[in-house]
Amino acid sequence: MFPFEFEPATIFYLFLYGATLVLHVLPMNYVLAGSTYLAGIALWELARGPSLAQRPLVELLRDWMPFALGVTITAAVAPLLFLQVLYQRPFYTANLLLFHRWMAILPVLIVAFYLLYLQKSHGWHKFAPWVRACVSTGILGCFAFVAWSWTENHLLSTRPLEVWKQVYASSDWFYHDPELMPRLAVWYVGAFPVLAAAMLWQLWWGGQFGTTTAVTIGNLAQPDHSPLAPTLRSLCILAFVGLAGSVVAGLGYFLFLDEPVRARLISSRAWPYLGVASVGLLGQAWLWRYVWKSGCVCGGTIASLAGAIVMAVGAATGLREMRRTATVDLAAYLEQHTAATKIGGIGVFLVFAVVCTGGITAVVLAVRRGLAAGNSPK
Amino acid sequence: MDFPFYPSNDFGPLMKGMVIGGVGILHVFLAQFAIGGGILLCVFQWLAMTGRSKLAREFVDGYFRWVVLISFVLGALTGVSIWLTTIQISPRTIGLMVQEFHWLWATEWTFFCLEVASGYAFYRYGKVLPDRTRLGLRMSYSIASWMSLFWINGILSWQLTPAGWLEHRTVWSGFFNPSFWPSLLFRTITALAEAGLFACLIINLATNWTREQKQTMLHRAFYFLAPMALMPLVGAWYFAVVPDDSRRWVMGESVAMTMFMTLGVGASMLIGAYAVVMLVNRRNFINAMTSLVLIVLAVGATAGGEFVREGMRKPYTVRNVLYSNSITEADAAEMRCNGGAARDPYPLKNEASIPNEQLRLGAKVYRMQCSICHTEEGANGLLGLVRTWTPSQVRLNIAQLQRTKPFMPPFAGTAAELEALVQWLAWREAGNPTDWEVSAEPEVLKTIQGHLDEVGTVSGIALMQQNEAAARIRHQDERNQKGSR
Numbered sequence: 001m002f003p004f005e006f007e008p009a010t011i012f013y014l015f016l017y018g019a020t021l022v023l024h025v026l027p028m029n030y031v032l033a034g035s036t037y038l039a040g041i042a043l044w045e046l047a048r049g050p051s052l053a054q055r056p057l058v059e060l061l062r063d064w065m066p067f068a069l070g071v072t073i074t075a076a077v078a079p080l081l082f083l084q085v086l087y088q089r090p091f092y093t094a095n096l097l098l099f100h101r102w103m104a105i106l107p108v109l110i111v112a113f114y115l116l117y118l119q120k121s122h123g124w125h126k127f128a129p130w131v132r133a134c135v136s137t138g139i140l141g142c143f144a145f146v147a148w149s150w151t152e153n154h155l156l157s158t159r160p161l162e163v164w165k166q167v168y169a170s171s172d173w174f175y176h177d178p179e180l181m182p183r184l185a186v187w188y189v190g191a192f193p194v195l196a197a198a199m200l201w202q203l204w205w206g207g208q209f210g211t212t213t214a215v216t217i218g219n220l221a222q223p224d225h226s227p228l229a230p231t232l233r234s235l236c237i238l239a240f241v242g243l244a245g246s247v248v249a250g251l252g253y254f255l256f257l258d259e260p261v262r263a264r265l266i267s268s269r270a271w272p273y274l275g276v277a278s279v280g281l282l283g284q285a286w287l288w289r290y291v292w293k294s295g296c297v298c299g300g301t302i303a304s305l306a307g308a309i310v311m312a313v314g315a316a317t318g319l320r321e322m323r324r325t326a327t328v329d330l331a332a333y334l335e336q337h338t339a340a341t342k343i344g345g346i347g348v349f350l351v352f353a354v355v356c357t358g359g360i361t362a363v364v365l366a367v368r369r370g371l372a373a374g375n376s377p378k
Numbered sequence: 379m380d381f382p383f384y385p386s387n388d389f390g391p392l393m394k395g396m397v398i399g400g401v402g403i404l405h406v407f408l409a410q411f412a413i414g415g416g417i418l419l420c421v422f423q424w425l426a427m428t429g430r431s432k433l434a435r436e437f438v439d440g441y442f443r444w445v446v447l448i449s450f451v452l453g454a455l456t457g458v459s460i461w462l463t464t465i466q467i468s469p470r471t472i473g474l475m476v477q478e479f480h481w482l483w484a485t486e487w488t489f490f491c492l493e494v495a496s497g498y499a500f501y502r503y504g505k506v507l508p509d510r511t512r513l514g515l516r517m518s519y520s521i522a523s524w525m526s527l528f529w530i531n532g533i534l535s536w537q538l539t540p541a542g543w544l545e546h547r548t549v550w551s552g553f554f555n556p557s558f559w560p561s562l563l564f565r566t567i568t569a570l571a572e573a574g575l576f577a578c579l580i581i582n583l584a585t586n587w588t589r590e591q592k593q594t595m596l597h598r599a600f601y602f603l604a605p606m607a608l609m610p611l612v613g614a615w616y617f618a619v620v621p622d623d624s625r626r627w628v629m630g631e632s633v634a635m636t637m638f639m640t641l642g643v644g645a646s647m648l649i650g651a652y653a654v655v656m657l658v659n660r661r662n663f664i665n666a667m668t669s670l671v672l673i674v675l676a677v678g679a680t681a682g683g684e685f686v687r688e689g690m691r692k693p694y695t696v697r698n699v700l701y702s703n704s705i706t707e708a709d710a711a712e713m714r715c716n717g718g719a720a721r722d723p724y725p726l727k728n729e730a731s732i733p734n735e736q737l738r739l740g741a742k743v744y745r746m747q748c749s750i751c752h753t754e755e756g757a758n759g760l761l762g763l764v765r766t767w768t769p770s771q772v773r774l775n776i777a778q779l780q781r782t783k784p785f786m787p788p789f790a791g792t793a794a795e796l797e798a799l800v801q802w803l804a805w806r807e808a809g810n811p812t813d814w815e816v817s818a819e820p821e822v823l824k825t826i827q828g829h830l831d832e833v834g835t836v837s838g839i840a841l842m843q844q845n846e847a848a849a850r851i852r853h854q855d856e857r858n859q860k861g862s863r
Contacts, residue, residue, distance in 0.1 A: 067498050073454055074494045077487045080461070084476045089382065092469035095462065096385045103466065106459045113451040161723060168385040169725045336477065344549040345481025349488070356488035359518055360495040366514055367499045370507035 002269045002322050009337040010330060013086050018317045020078035025313055026194060027072040032147060032187075033195035034061045034068065035112075035140045037238070038119070042136035046129045053230040060202055062124065066116045073109070085340050087157065090328055094157035097167045098175065102153055105146045112142035151184045152177070158327045182253035189249045190316070192242025193284055196235045197305045203231065204297055217295035232295060239288045243281055261326040265319060273318040280312030381709060384469050385724045386745045391756025394467045394749070399685060401463045405456035407572070407680045410565065412449035413527050414573030415441065416520035418602055423516050425598070427509045433587065433595055438512075439505055441580050446501050450494070468750065470704035471695040479533045482553060486529035493522035527565060535561045538620060538691050544698055560616035567605045567612065568680070571649065574602030575673050582666035593663050596656070603653035609646060621697070623839050624690035627785065635689050642682025645675040692785035693838060701787035701837075703750045710790035710835040718791040719743040719798075733805075736816045740802025743795050747787075754806060761807055772800050773822070777829035784838030793826040 003014045038061055041054050051058075083091055095102055115135055118124070124132065155177045156167065167175055217226040220233045254262060264270065287305050291297060324330075389397055419438050426434035464472040476483065496518035504512055532553035536543065543552030577599035581592050617625050628635045649672055656662050664672075695702050705713070719742035726745075732738045744760065752760040764772050775782040776796055779789050789796060797817055805814050833841070 067502070070450055070454070070494050070498060073458065074487075074490050077458075077490060078484060081476065081480055081483050081487070084473065085480055088469075088473050088476070089384075092465050092473065093384060095465045096387060096469065099387050099466070103459075103462060106455055106462065110451060110455050113455070114447075117447065117451075164385065165724055169727060169729070171727050340477055340480065343478060343481065345479070345485070349481045349485045352485045352488045356492040356522070359492045359522070363492075363495045363499050363515065363518060366511050367503050367507065370511040371503060373508060 001272055002318065002325075005269070006330060007334050007338070009341045010086070010334060012341060013082055013337055014321060017079055017082035017086055018314070018321065020075070020082060021317050022310065022313050024072065024075040024079050025317070026198075026309070027068050027075055029191035029194035029313075030068045030198050031065065031072050032143055033191035033238075033242070034065055035136070035143050036188075036192075037061060037195065038065070039133075039136040039140040042129075042133040046133040054234060056203070056231045057199060057234060060199060062120050064202065066113065066120055069109075069113055069116060085337065086330070086333065087324075087328060088333070088336065090157040091153075093164055094153045097156060097164060098149070098153055101173050102149055105149045108142045108145050112139050112146075115139045115142070147187060148180075148184060151180055151187065154324075155179055155183065158324050160327075179253070179256055182249065182256045185249040186246065186253050186316075189242055189245035190312075193239045193246070194242075194309055194313070196239035196242065196288075197284070197302070197309055200232075200235050200291075200297065200305070201302045204299075204302060216297075220292050220295050226295070229295065232291065232297070236288050236292045239284065243285050243288070246281065257323070261323055264322060264326045270319065270322055273315045273322070275315075276311050277315035277319065280308045280310075280315060283308035284312065381713075381718065381721065382470055382473075382704075383722050383724065383746075386749060387466060388727075388749065389753075391753055393751060393753055393757040395688070395751060396757060398460070398463050398467045399688060401456060401459045402688070403677075403681045403684050405453065405460050406684055407677055408449055408453040408456060409527070410569040410680070411572045411576055412445060412453050413520075413523045413566075414569030414571070414602065415445045415449070415576065416516070416523045417570060418573040418577060418599070419445070420513070420516045420520050422598070423509070423513045427513060431595070431598065433591055434598075435509075437577075437581065437584075437595060438516075440584065441577060442500060442504065444576070444580055446497065450497060468695055468702075468704050471700060474696060474700060475533060475537075478552060479536075479549065482529050482533060482549065486526050489522045489525040489529070493519055493526065496522060524566070527569070528562060531562045531565060532558050534687075537694075537696050538624065538687070540697055540699065556619040557616060560612050560619060564609065564612045564616060567609055568683075570602045571606050571653075572673075572676055574599045574653075575649070575669060575676055577602070578664055578669035579666055579673060582664075582669055589663070593660075596664055597660055600653055600656045603649065604657060606646065606650045606653060609650070613643075620690060621839075623784065623842060627692075628686055628690060632689070632785070635686055638682045638685040638689070640682075642679045642686060645679035645682065649675050649679065693780070693787045698837075703747050703787055703790075705747070705787065705790045707788075707835055707837065710788050713790040714792065714830060714835060716792075717795055719746045719795055720792075722746055731810070733812055733814045734816055736798045736818075737802050737805050737814055739795060740798035740800070740805075743791060743799040744802060747790060748799075761803065764803055765807065769800060769804065770825075772803065773797070773826050774829050776800070777826055778833040780836070780838030780841055781833055784842045786838060788833070788835045788837065789830065790835070793823045793830060796826050796830070797823060 003011050006014070038058060041051055041058050044054075045051055115138055119132075119135055119139065127135075152175050156163075156175050159177075217228055217232070220229055220236060254265065257265070266274075284305060287301060287308065291301060419442060422431070422434040422438050422441075425431040426438065461472065496515045500507075500512065500515040500519065504515065507515070532555070535557040536552045536555050539555045539557040540552055541555050542548075543555065545551075578596055581587070581595045581599060584592065587595075617628070628639050630636050652664075652668075652672060656664060691697060691702075693701050695704070700706055701710070705718075709718075720739060722742050722745075726732065726738055726741050728741075729738060732741060744754075748760055752758050752763075755761050764775075767775065773796065776789055776799065777793075779786040801814070801817050805811065808814075
């Protein structure tokens with residue numbers, strides 16, 4: 001089973017990389033799908049006028065997107081670090097080959113970040129609908145560019161020296177790879193179920209359902225009998241579309257892969273990942289169907305959804321590395337990985353990881369206590 | 379492809395050092411503002427809670443909005459920019475840093491997470507939270523941001539003064555290196571001063587405060603510049619622990635370094651003088667424009683300081699380990715035998731326009747060994763530097779580069795590669811003619827080999843130290859001889 005064909009040092013860093021990558025992917029999905037949702041609604045409103053049914057979700061996203069981007073960027077630091085320990089040479093080479101194009105993600109992210117704050121501002125609704133549509137689609141454009149660039153960089157890093165030499169000599173701004181669009185589609189479509197679950201949790205945790213225990217409003221397919229029904233319905237549809245799209249995009253991507261890579265991804269070494277991913281996807285589908293049928297949301301539903309998402313994203317991360325190691329000779333970097341394990345500092349990292357996790361928990365609890373003392377945020 | 383060959387990019391008329399320097403200065407300035415700002419906000423929150431200042435609470439909320447908008451966005455992303463830009467400039471250097479200190483970098487990341495959590499919690503809920511919680515969030519933010527400085531400071535200062543790490547190769551011998559503490563203290567003082575200056579600007583931007591109210595707050599903000607009084611002492615401590623050669627370059631042996639040092643010191647002195655005037659006479663007032671001018675001076679001081687810190691490492695990026703062109707002393711020795719650029723697998727981007735193979739090799743030598751600090755004709759342009767030299771002078775000076783200038787690394791390649799570089803420089807100087815004769819005289823190569831062998835691959839620093847030691851022995855012998863007479 002992957003990654004146990006590698007030496008312990010490599011497995012250790014692969015595990016760290018995978019675990020921290022999942023921590024990055026979850027908020028990244030929220031940002032990517034959330035910006036798509038906001039841009040879609042902004043365009044809809046430009047064409048058809050205000051969409052009151054979507055207002056709770058739109059307001060929620062507007063409010064939390066800057067924070068989500070901050071978390072995404074911060075969470076990206078750790079996997080980026082372990083990536084450099086694991087795949088230093090291919091990663092650096094891809095960075096260098098894409099040069100200006102790659103570096104452009106940074107100013108683009110800065111622009112997106114400020115536009116998110118503009119979108120969150122109190123005066124947002126005073127802007128004309130076309131301005132709001134421009135800003136929201138601009139934000140989506142920025143994130144789409146970053147997602148595309150990352151995918152391009154990743155794919156280029158998996159290619160052999162001959163391809164690198166061609167790309168370098170050509171001085172092209174873009175690297176065209178047949179895997180690029182299918183791969184991007186998998187990432188993109190797969191972001192929506194995560195967004196739906198995260199928003200469901202936010203609404204429930206924030207007391208938007210009037211309770212943080214359990215709420216039942218009946219079958220969502222029936223005509224509206226609760227003001228919550230349109231919001232829940234939107235989340236269910238978002239999740240269903242995302243889940244179905246993920247399966248289609250995943251199969252499509254599989255067909256675009258070279259034969260040896262495909263063989264690796266359906267070999268017995270990949271079965272555990274495929275199995276866990278299937279359980280995660282089916283689990284989410286079942287849970288959303290339950291929400292749709294019963295209109296019931298409770299802590300158990302949300303915790304189960306979270307578990308299913310972590311399974312799906314975790315397994316997808318494993319398959320992602322299997323695909324990469326099909327064309328990157330990771331064993332060639334064993335000496336570097338072994339040397340890295342002998343370097344001190346892990347104890348300090350573990351201690352401060354616990355301390356800072358405790359600190360973050362204390363921050364959350366302190367804020368909740370403070371708010372419960374009688375105030376609530378405006 | 380055994381040597382870590384990477385594709386090399388050309389930044390046109392800009393030196394690569396200018397690119398990383400520009401990004402670095404911007405990030406350092408913003409990060410220091412965030413660190414100092416965190417501490418300043420703690421103090422002002424405490425002033426509000428203890429009733430010492432009625433305006434402090436309002437100020438804290440207004441100031442923090444700026445911290446979030448500037449530091450959380452620009453500060454965070456310029457931090458990532460430094461990482462990615464360093465990969466563009468010197469992948470091997472950042473690779474070594476990551477390899478040696480990845481656990482400490484990961485530790486820094488845990489503090490980033492805490493910083494973001496406490497910062498956003500305050501940004502979003504601060505206005506409606508009780509004072510005790512507000513202070514708790516502020517303290518959590520300040521500690522986390524200062525700790526991020528603590529960790530990165532050890533890694534950056536290791537580059538100049540790895541000291542014990544060279545012998546023991548343990549993470550802590552590298553982290554707690556000789557320049558760690560003075561550097562950390564200096565940066566903390568700078569962060570406090572920056573926070574105070576930004577506070578002056580933000581206080582002036584408040585529209586609902588009277589002049590007297592602003593004056594009171596401005597004087598409180600200026601207390602954060604008071605630690606600048608320690609800067610000369612801490613600066614002297616820093617210069618006492620850095621290598622002799624680095625110190626001498628800053629103190630006059632390298633005009634550019636001395637000028638940047640003067641810029642840093644001069645700008646800091648002007649800010650310090652203004653702080654003294656403000657702190658001594660409480661009737662003084664500082665308006666928004668003056669605050670802005672002082673902030674610009676602080677940018678100048680940061681730029682000067684960072685340039686000096688980066689420049690002092692020459693000819694290394696990691697002292698005694700990795701030369702500025704990402705070649706080790708062992709690599710250089712190996713390349714003298716087996717060649718370096720000739721093995722570079724990456725083609726030239728303008729290969730078709732170069733008339734012969736020797737010139738193509740020369741272009742590759744330039745790309746691999748020189749382009750990290752030089753451009754062809756732009757900033758620190760190589761063509762301009764060698765324009766007045768005769769061909770034999772070019773051969774000698776490049777073959778014995780570390781003697782020509784001790785802050786240059788030794789030439790890493792064969793005599794044929796060196797001659798290829800000489801020919802390429804001459805061809806470029808001649809305006810890239812379509813025909814160019816190959817230079818293949820055995821005598822020339824023999825002469826170059828003689829120059830190379832004479833100096834070896836030892837660094838200019840080591841040569842300097844050897845020469846100084848020899849001079850001291852000679853001087854001692856002369857004194858002994860005089861004494862015995």
